[in-house]
Amino acid sequence: MRKTIILILLGFKLFAGFKIIDVQFEGNRAFRSKFLMEKIQSKVGNEYNEYVLRHDELKLLMLYRDNGYFDVEVKKYIKVNLRKKGVSLKFKIEEGMLYPIKKIEILGNFNIPRDSILSLLRVKRDGPYDALRISLSNYAIMDYYSRKGFAYANVRDTFVVLKDMGVIVKFLIDEGKRVYIKDVQVENRTKIRESVLKKYITLKKGEIYNPEKVTRIKRDLLSTHLFGRIGTKTEGELEQKDSVVVKFILYPSKLLDITFGGGFLSPEWLIAKGGIVKRGILGGEHRLKITGEYGFGINGGRKDNIFLTFTSRDILYSPFNLILKYKLMEEVKDYHSFLKVYEGQLGYTHSENRGGYISIKWKDENTVSDTASYQSYERVLSFHTEVDFRDNPFDPTKGIKILVNLAHGGGFLGGGNNFQSYLFRAGGAIGIGKLVFEMFGGTGKVFYTDLPTYSSLFYTDGRTTVRGLPAYSIGGIVDSLTQKRYYDEFKSFNFQVKYRIIPSLYFIVFYDGLFIQTNYLSYGLGINYITPVGPLRLEFGMCESEKNFVLSIGGIL
Structure with missing residues (x-):
């Protein structure tokens, strides 16, 4: 030991101020030299240090032994260049056998x-x-x-x-001893009702203590957005007692949000938007959201939209969600169009990525021009379900999403225009390094005897977007007042490759297809920026059959 210390001190004196000018590995088959270089501190450009070198030798030995090479030997060789005042290092490795x-x-x-x-x-x-x-x-x-x-x-x-x-x-x-819950305590510093807390805090006295369940409850409470922070304490765990007291401390959250924004709803419309969201109404899981939009047409006209949504996740302490919606959509160009929608949804969330709902809508559509008018009303009963196993709904690198919507419209509850429809959409993503490959496919059809309201049909610029085609530009069903075109049956696909420039910013190349009476194929390129509230895309596409070159903004699925 004394001899080793003397040699190290002598090395410090002899090579003081010398730089490492080269590091090499010899005999390494299990690990690449680049990988081994990352594990040591003796690197090119660093000052030579005998103590660090010995420590690096030990690191390499432990690395190999931790990976099953118990007979490994590591020897170091030093070559001094007095002219360059530098040191070259070589680690000669005899790996030996890999022990199973x-x-x-x-x-x-x-x-x-x-x-x-x-x-x-x-x-x-x-x-x-x-x-x-x-x-x-x-x-x-x-x-x-x-x-x-x-x-x-x-x-x-x-x-x-x-x-x-x-x-x-x-x-x-x-194993230690099995631990049980002695008591569950809640310190509620908010105005949220106790009935809401009981829905999520399902721990009971006498049950087996499971720390993972406590963490899951904490996560579920935070997902309601009714609490700003949740603290937990487990009395008796530190002392390793056979029964513990679990305590939740709930801190208040900001329950009123006011938002303002704007942007392009489509290449034709520039939209200013504002909204207010109130959560925790009456101390429960009730939320009211009011949103207003005012749009300016690039080629003239205006668009006014009002949306009211009331959401309740606390219906008689059941797992169902109740959503009530009201939409008033007005569009003025060389025509005046109104669409009113009253909708009630009863939904069920099976997990974070699976859910669905049944809804009933009252829809009134009214369009007036200088020469004619159109009015239609219908009642629609629909079933919607979706599963989303993508790792990120806005910026996926793997996983799939499936969406199904079935609808029946007709003469119940005072409605007209009998029809049935289905819509199926599926998509997925695969990421390889900085590249992400995304594929989407869809099909839908409307069966009817009397033409339903135009909003119950399909059109470009919606879920069946084909980049390179203007909104409402194709289809065999024409609204004679607005000149918007629709179709009642389709198949479509969207394929795109995204290259990540920086986090959340992608360059994309795409190829789309829409098949109705005529086949429409589109290709192009663009930029995607993933914001915290969704993707913003700016894309230019060329439709082969229409020879259009169109700007697209929004989302695909």
């Missing part, structure tokens, strides 16, 4: 079956020894025990090396 796991032993599991624990492991018999995966296995076992009520369970691993054969890996489990 010959046997896995589970010890101390008195309450959990061995097979259940084996299914949690990140390593397998006859697979390579990997210290990181074994460490992750320890945490997985402790997490599993915690969910089963053994909150104080501890796991450590050890191994036995069988020379030139393999490794025996042992997991030593100290």
Whole structure:
């Protein structure tokens, strides 16, 4: 030991001020030199340091041994260049054999079956020894025990090396005692009713204590946006008592939001928008949202929209959501068009990415010009469901989304225009590095004896967007007053490749298709910027059949 210290001090004196001018690795087959370089501190340009070099040698040894190379040897060589006042380093590595796991032993599991624990492991018999995966296995076992009520369970691993054969890996489990909930306390510093809290805080006295369930409750409470912050305390956990008191502390949130904004609704319309949202009405899960829009037509005209939405997630303490909507949409050009929609929705959210609703709408459509007028009204009963397994609804890199909508309109509740319709849309994304490939497909059809209101038909610039076609520009059904065109049956696809320039900003190339009486194909390019409230896209597309070159703004699905 004394000799080593003297050599290190001598090295400091001899090579003081020398820089490292080269670092090389020899004999490394398991890891690339670039990877090994990231693990050490002796890098080109750094000042030579004998202590750091010895520490790097030890790091390389531990790296190999942690990955199953127990016979590894690492030797360092130093070459001094007095003229350049520099040092060249070489690490010569003799890796030896990669030791496989010959046997896995589970010890101390008195309450959990061995097979259940084996299914949690990140390593397998006859697979390579990997210290990181074994460490992750320890945490997985402790997490599993915690969910089963053994909150104080501890796991450590050890191994036995069988020379030139393999490794025996042992997991030593100290289960501790099963922990129960002694009491559940809520310190409510908000005005939210107790009935809402009981809906989410489902812990009960006497049940097994599960820290993961406490975390899930906290997350669900925050998702209501009724609380600014939620604190939790578990009395007795630090002392490892066999019963604990779980306490939730609820802090108030800002329940009134006022928003202003604007932008392009489409290439034809510039929209100014404002709104107000009030949450926590009457201390429950009730929300009122009022939004107003005023649009200026690029080629003249105006558009006024008013939207009122009341949402309740607290209907007789059931899992259903009630949504009441009112829309008043007015458009003035060389015609005057009104659309009024009253809608009630009864929805059910199965999970964060699965849900649906049944709705009934009262729709009144009225258009007047200098020469004629048009009026139609209908009642529509529809069923809508969707699943979204994409990792991000606005900026997906993987996963799929499926949407289904079925509708029946007709002479019930004073309506007219009998029809039935379906709409099916599906899409997915695959990310590879900075590239994201997205594909969307859809089909829909309206069956009718009497023509339904135009808003119940399909049109470009909606869910069947084909970039390169103006809004309401194709279809065999024509509104003679507004000259807008619609269609009652379609198939479509959208394919695009996105290249990430910087986070949230993409360059895209796309190819779209819409198939009705005539096939329309479109291609182009553009820019996508993902904002916190949704994607903003600016795209130019050329439709092959129409020879149009059109700006598109908005979303596809």
